[in-house]
Amino acid sequence: MQQENKQQNPLIERLLFPLIAAGLSVSMLVEQFTGSYRDESKYYVLAIAIPVLVLALIDIIKNIRATKPKSSSRTQTQSVPLMDRVYVRPLIAGAVALTGIYFMEDLGFPIVFSILITVIMRLTGEKSPYKMGGVIVASLLVIHFGFVQIIGLDLPYGLLEFE
């Protein structure tokens, strides 16, 4: 990680977390002070949100001041294949997982988890369908017998639900 920081990530990426933090604190303050809450309750949120805003501001300034002048990195990033660029594979995995959860009630966990496992294995470079099938079957068996039957987790079966 340190090495990555030495290489210095793009400014917009470095500013993302403090901006999210500042946005979150402002939105929470607005929600608190425009809602019909009791006075005592909202001042604690204010007491926490103000340091968040101040720290986020300091961090943003520090990041901007620490930015080094641009080098030839632009041409280097352009030559990197799309799938090998940072954020691409994690974002694909995150998007597939979120979509899967959105439809899990209807599709059921066996289908959603099978898709998720396949996508993640493909993203790590695994191509063998037998290995993918093996991991899917093993995981689903552990989930069905271990978590649903023994622990009693109420995971939705969706399309595979038989009455």
Add this chain to the structure above:
Amino acid sequence: MTDILIDGFFLFLSNAWIVPIGVMIGMVAGAVPGLTPSNSLVLLLPIMIFLPPEQGMILGTAIYAGAEMGNSFPAVVLNIPGSAGSSITAIEGYPMTRAGRTSRALGICIMSSAIGAGIGGAISIAAAPNIADIALKFSPVENSIVVMFGLVVIAQISSGGLVKGLLSGFVGLLLATVGTDPIFGQFRSTYDVVYLYDGISVVAILVGLLGFSEVLTQLDAKHKNSQQRAEERKHGTAQAKQVKADDDLGCKGIFYGAMAVVKRPFVWLRSSVLGLIVGAIPGAGASVASLMAYSQEMNFASKEEKKKFGKGSEVGLMSADVANNSMVGGSLVPLLTLGIPGSATMAILLVVMEYHGLHIGPRLFTMNGEVAFAVLWSQFAAAIFLLVVGSFLAFAAFRLAYVSVSYILPIVSVFCLIGGYARNQYLFDMGMVILFGLIGYLMKRNGYSTIALLLGAILGKMFENYLLQGFRLGYDSAWIFFERPVAIVLWILLALSIAVPMWLKRRANKKTSSEDDSNYTKEVTNG
């Protein structure tokens, strides 16, 4: 307290069967690179929640101890540390392997880990109730400062610097305000989302920040194709055969290695005490413990011994492994006495405690004392099983270092989602796991502390309770936080914990720059 200590022992005895299972799971997980102790606990979170509290906690502690030892095996045999905490083990253990002394090195690791766990257990069982007794005398005023102290120390230690650490911690505190106000019972920052009325699930935050974010981080890394992996495995098998051929001592070597540790009582005493202290400091972790113990032994070593450091020093190997495991006992102390988890692994145990409604903080020893003592007693059993199970697994576990991430990542991701779901059984919580996974991934890439955010979110409710109770005690005046003598001492400690590291850092920077300057002048004068 003696009655509770004995009750705790009997409670532990009736649940002792879970220790070898935990140690074995921990060792296997520890040997797999990328699976940290906290990751393996995240995967088993639904099981730990399902089990009774004492069993869940004992299982978690045993896995932690097993993982701290398991990551030494690939470090010694293949020079692949299972986690950052075993890098010293690789530095000293691998040269021993190359010199044909693998089994002796493994014996040293096994015995050192067992001794570390045993001493950690003994001191923590003696210290914890006494610290809890002192902490019981704290009013909400002092308790709120203690929580703040924990957060500041973690922010200070985090790699990205104080501002980033504090920002992460305060964002965690802010997230903890979502839900129902603990004093007035009002909804806060729920945005009319029903699932947020009880607050954001701490389990979802924990699983997302520790587990799912790690999956995303690993996905980002460049991966070897199947051909490269097959070649690597072939190389590993060849190396393992070579190790067996070179190392003609086998089980005898393990025994002699273990005996070498026994003969050096001052090394393991010093290292275990240091590991224990480091374990009790929030945020420090195994890598700091092993590194500090290693450099401590380097200072104590004779001139002859000093030359061996970095080239297969037995003393160096011992110190790192003893400190690694005594740290587990040390990290249990602030968790059980003050309710402050010092590491990600301890945060998971705190979530288990919270789920089962155990008292968090010093009252744990008076309200659920037998559970606390059962966990502390279990460390002795863990020490024995580390010795037994470790000796059996030593020559096999290192092969797990070649398990491909292609199998691990999809399984971890699916189990993370189930872990997030297990607490409330809302699909919404699975979504939160992914959201916090993405946030954690972004934070790790840019040097923000995920542990500080996590601890802020976990301790937030407790902090708010203490803070508001303190204000009530002071009739809505903040002066009460600066009037009480213990509070003043805690404030001074808090200020020192911020100022001293900053001063040391500045001094080190000045020293480095003056050294650079003098080197430059020398170069110039020499032409």
